[in-house]
Amino acid sequence: MMDIKSDKQHTYWNPYLGGFLLGLILIMTFFLTGRGLGASGAAKAIVTQTVHTVAPTHAENNAYYADQFLGGKVPISNWLVFEVIGVVAGAFISGSLSGRVFFRVQHSPKITARKRLWFALLGGALFGFGAQFAKGCTSGAALSGMTVLSLGGYIAMLSIFGGAFLFAYFFRKLWL
Amino acid sequence: MKEEIFISGRNIPHIDPHLSIWEFPISLYLFLGGLSAGILLFSAFTHLLNKDEELKGTSKWAPLIVPFALAIGLLALIIDLGNPLYSWKLYTTIRLESPMSWGAWVLLIVTPLSILWVFSDLRKLFPKLDYTKLPFLFKVEDFCVKYKKQMALALIPLTIILGIYTGILLSAFNARPLWNNAILGPLFLVSGLSTAAATIILFAKSAHERHLFSKIDVLLIVIELGLIIHLIMGYYAGNEMQVEAVKILVGGDLTTLFFGFFVALGLLLPLVLEVFELMGYKVPVVVPAILIIVSGLIFRVLMVEAGQITRILY
Numbered sequence: 001m002m003d004i005k006s007d008k009q010h011t012y013w014n015p016y017l018g019g020f021l022l023g024l025i026l027i028m029t030f031f032l033t034g035r036g037l038g039a040s041g042a043a044k045a046i047v048t049q050t051v052h053t054v055a056p057t058h059a060e061n062n063a064y065y066a067d068q069f070l071g072g073k074v075p076i077s078n079w080l081v082f083e084v085i086g087v088v089a090g091a092f093i094s095g096s097l098s099g100r101v102f103f104r105v106q107h108s109p110k111i112t113a114r115k116r117l118w119f120a121l122l123g124g125a126l127f128g129f130g131a132q133f134a135k136g137c138t139s140g141a142a143l144s145g146m147t148v149l150s151l152g153g154y155i156a157m158l159s160i161f162g163g164a165f166l167f168a169y170f171f172r173k174l175w176l
Numbered sequence: 177m178k179e180e181i182f183i184s185g186r187n188i189p190h191i192d193p194h195l196s197i198w199e200f201p202i203s204l205y206l207f208l209g210g211l212s213a214g215i216l217l218f219s220a221f222t223h224l225l226n227k228d229e230e231l232k233g234t235s236k237w238a239p240l241i242v243p244f245a246l247a248i249g250l251l252a253l254i255i256d257l258g259n260p261l262y263s264w265k266l267y268t269t270i271r272l273e274s275p276m277s278w279g280a281w282v283l284l285i286v287t288p289l290s291i292l293w294v295f296s297d298l299r300k301l302f303p304k305l306d307y308t309k310l311p312f313l314f315k316v317e318d319f320c321v322k323y324k325k326q327m328a329l330a331l332i333p334l335t336i337i338l339g340i341y342t343g344i345l346l347s348a349f350n351a352r353p354l355w356n357n358a359i360l361g362p363l364f365l366v367s368g369l370s371t372a373a374a375t376i377i378l379f380a381k382s383a384h385e386r387h388l389f390s391k392i393d394v395l396l397i398v399i400e401l402g403l404i405i406h407l408i409m410g411y412y413a414g415n416e417m418q419v420e421a422v423k424i425l426v427g428g429d430l431t432t433l434f435f436g437f438f439v440a441l442g443l444l445l446p447l448v449l450e451v452f453e454l455m456g457y458k459v460p461v462v463v464p465a466i467l468i469i470v471s472g473l474i475f476r477v478l479m480v481e482a483g484q485i486t487r488i489l490y
Contacts, residue, residue: 076432085436089445092463096449099458 036144040137042084049076195484201252203477206342208249212242213339214372220328233379236297242290275344296320339365353421355483359407370396371472374465397447421486442471
């Protein structure tokens, strides 16, 4: 049996090291695939494929979905889907190695788990809308954009974190 | 593909431009058949090795779902038939050269056997069960307990046939290049055993039993990965039709489902997680177990669908 640290507080990586490695991964992604990372793109691909299964003509003629079919492409074969599968798999492996894989809902002691989940759903939905309006999420627009020194990437990053900073005040009671 | 209808002037729904006759119920049935076969096989072996008490999840608890799984599977199979009321005609003949006939007869024996198999231990699992109002059930129970060893001996070959036939059923179709591959039978058998081992992990009553089946499952997944490599290589070494057919799995419409969801999330990730668990890391075993079970179903949906899309080139 391996010695597994019981103190879960110290099984996380140093965030600065993690951020540095994330940057290296971004560069490697550009080098290997010729494009940046993305997360919301995978969700979009899965949604498009689902809509296409149910209503093929609608998906192919709808401006939002149509570009994913250009050149006979299959939306779900987008490499972002594979990337996200890898992220889920990697997260599980990493979590297992540090003994952090178990079922729990992290929330402030002042709110219930149910409330936390409802707000997570709401926040996630808003972020999904935001990512689609901005044509990319934190990874696809901000991180990947900044790597190639795109002005849009910097604006996206500042807006995401600036917006969060501004709104955090109003929702602070969910956490503090 | 619609231009094909235009050029050929043919308009044959469900057959042209490609088959779309076998749908989800068939995949579900193939999955449940393989799963049931696997659970009964492990359970029968456990009984023959006198490990009933040591491995209660395998010998008693997991088999509880088998009669239900087989019933749902057979119901799905009948629902999918064009003329369900004629299904009894399968039992008017025995055709050794037909996998369908083998399957029909094996199921006719395995389904009641699975009920008797579960019944023999039912009162041990649910002590409050009372048969006094239906006294003949005591006789049935005595019979089941008395002949349990014989049932186990019969179940071993029968469940292997059941597990392998689900794949042979597809591979016997010469006209569907993706199905027409000799590896499909063994692959379906191993995949069925692997989903069964994963189900037993969920029912395991002790850490010893869970670890034993984690080890068995690791071995089965490794064999399954080997068979998948052979399957793919077999297509590439085959004729032009097969080379063309495998494109649907490698770089085609179903690549994400096959490599992403089945191979990566359904085999490689659970393999890594189970190995970690055996090494002593804390992994909730339900995660790899459920991944394996779900991916077993995905694999069958995928093969049934993909096989119908591939065809003889002309």
